Amino acid sequence: MQRSVKMKDVARAAGVSVMTVSRAFKKDGSVRPETRDAILKVAEELGYVFDSTAANLRSQRTDFIAVTIPSINNANFADTVAGLSDVVSGEGLQVLLAYTNYDMEQEERAIEQLLRRRPEAIVVTGGKHTPRARRLLESAGIPVVEAWDLPPDPVDNVVGFSNAATMETMVTHLVAQGHTRIAFIGGDADADTRGADRRHGFSGAMSAHGLTCDRLIEAGPPPISMREGASAMARLLELHPDTEAVVCVSDLSAFGALTECQRRGLRVPEDMVITGFGAYEIASVCVPTLTTVNPFPQKIGEETARLILQALQKPARHQVRQIAPELVVGGSSERHVERVSG
């Protein structure tokens, strides 16, 4: 059994002490280069695999960065994790990922599980948590980052943007195009807090523009799929056939809505204007391209990573870093349909 090769065995074989072997495995250990090379060679020959469980306990460091996201199967959150992971892995830190299925109870359990692993820092998506989850985060004694949101009362650090404000921008864009009968397709308000914020942002913006906001289509619990976007569009057309434009909670539902229009022979944007959210790849490839909002998910991850690395070096609390989202106007809301460079 190779598995029982320990540092002691390597030390014996290399003719040094375990302490020297230990140092040889650290990158900044003060070991003579020739000694280190010899040790690593012996270790490789013996099939030794460093045991971080022991190192973790003794050094009180795990080099884990804990992260919770609503769903692993969402390109936006995946981009955030990728950005975060790429930056922290350069410092020898590893992401420990858990997902919550857009459920605060499950988030609480995930946070508890993650904290037991003694991560160096923890990142959660969104700013709404169960009371106990909040307590766990507050007393964790490590840097906490809430991402993808701007919570009114942050636990600690924040890297995000105002979901509501993006909808304001979007409604203003549509009103500028001359539309007034504007609908919203989104999920159930409670489960997906970012989706709910967008819904509230939409209603607020409509009121601000003096428009009535009675075309809200519930697309069910998150995540809202393309298919659910399509069926929501079908429902919208039944309930409010005179709708001019529809704001969707994400590009996925927006694309679904777009296909439903295509199936019904409705032209986009001539007969129906559609907008999405997230700047998923599909938004810039489909025909017509989708008007959307780019929240720069990867950038959120990278900025989160940088914030964490700083906080680990020199403790700091309650930092807020806003990532300004960008309106991306596509053919789905404009007469002049641009083309994707092929």
Next chain:
Amino acid sequence: MQRSVKMKDVARAAGVSVMTVSRAFKKDGSVRPETRDAILKVAEELGYVFDSTAANLRSQRTDFIAVTIPSINNANFADTVAGLSDVVSGEGLQVLLAYTNYDMEQEERAIEQLLRRRPEAIVVTGGKHTPRARRLLESAGIPVVEAWDLPPDPVDNVVGFSNAATMETMVTHLVAQGHTRIAFIGGDADADTRGADRRHGFSGAMSAHGLTCDRLIEAGPPPISMREGASAMARLLELHPDTEAVVCVSDLSAFGALTECQRRGLRVPEDMVITGFGAYEIASVCVPTLTTVNPFPQKIGEETARLILQALQKPARHQVRQIAPELVVGGSSERHVERVSG
């Protein structure tokens, strides 16, 4: 500092020994229910958070299942991880994820890092690895699963399917529709072994049907995006304008190709037949729907999980579980375009 609350402190506060506290935190510990409840209550009040780093070392169990995937931002692999995670989490096991960017060197490093964490089992995507990565897996002393492939010489267990065979099915389907001038859009052969297998499967199938196979479009290194699918289609139309059908390495590139046709006014499937791979959601939503192959990614994950759970209970080696992929015929390859139920 709450962080310094240890089991000893809980034990003292609850008036029991540390051993009893330890047992109270295990689900099957032999502790009187009232004692357990009292201990857990005291622990919660003190803000005690169980320290698994210590438990891991002493019990020689981490309850980690290590997993490497080529990219976190791929719905198919995400589904596999979700399926795996859902099943193992029921047994108190947690997925420890790393990604390789479709690079064997990076896979080797990821595997080494993961093994240091002493996982209970390790899952890798695909059946091709660097010699050292293979050695690491072989001597890890834990169950190993290669997923998403049927390697000719497996390291240990396998849960997957033949990527080449799926292309055989696809070509046969297209030939049955009367097509002969069939092209392939895919990535560079070396980096993505599954993509390469599909390419080889395609060429083999073409030859088997007596067709020439000279319409291979290189779409660059993986992952092949929608946009790359679109530009590959543009190149194909320049090089071989008389192409009747194109087999794409994935639904993403297939959708990109579809949009390129739409922009050029080519009708699908009348003027151009397109097929994909993966049964991504978009394949069943876009207009027309895409003919594709469903490899049941979630099922691969679930089956992998079950195999691992069995192997952990009763050691077993070299099991192979095939997940039969399914041809999904959509509107992109058939005259009778079906509709998505809206």
Next chain:
DNA sequence: CGTGGCATTGGTATCGTTATCAAAGCAACT
């Protein structure tokens, strides 16, 4: 009433590394 068996609890050594302190070796200086 003594004994056996079960449920529950406690004491102690230990998992495999690293923090810490100490010492040895060596070069450069007074």
Next chain:
DNA sequence: AGTTGCTTTGATAACGATACCAATGCCACG
């Protein structure tokens, strides 16, 4: 030569849980 300072190495005691064995209390039974 003795001293200082630096680099490199080693011995020992932890890190905070759990495995293992032992002991206690209680009930049922002959």
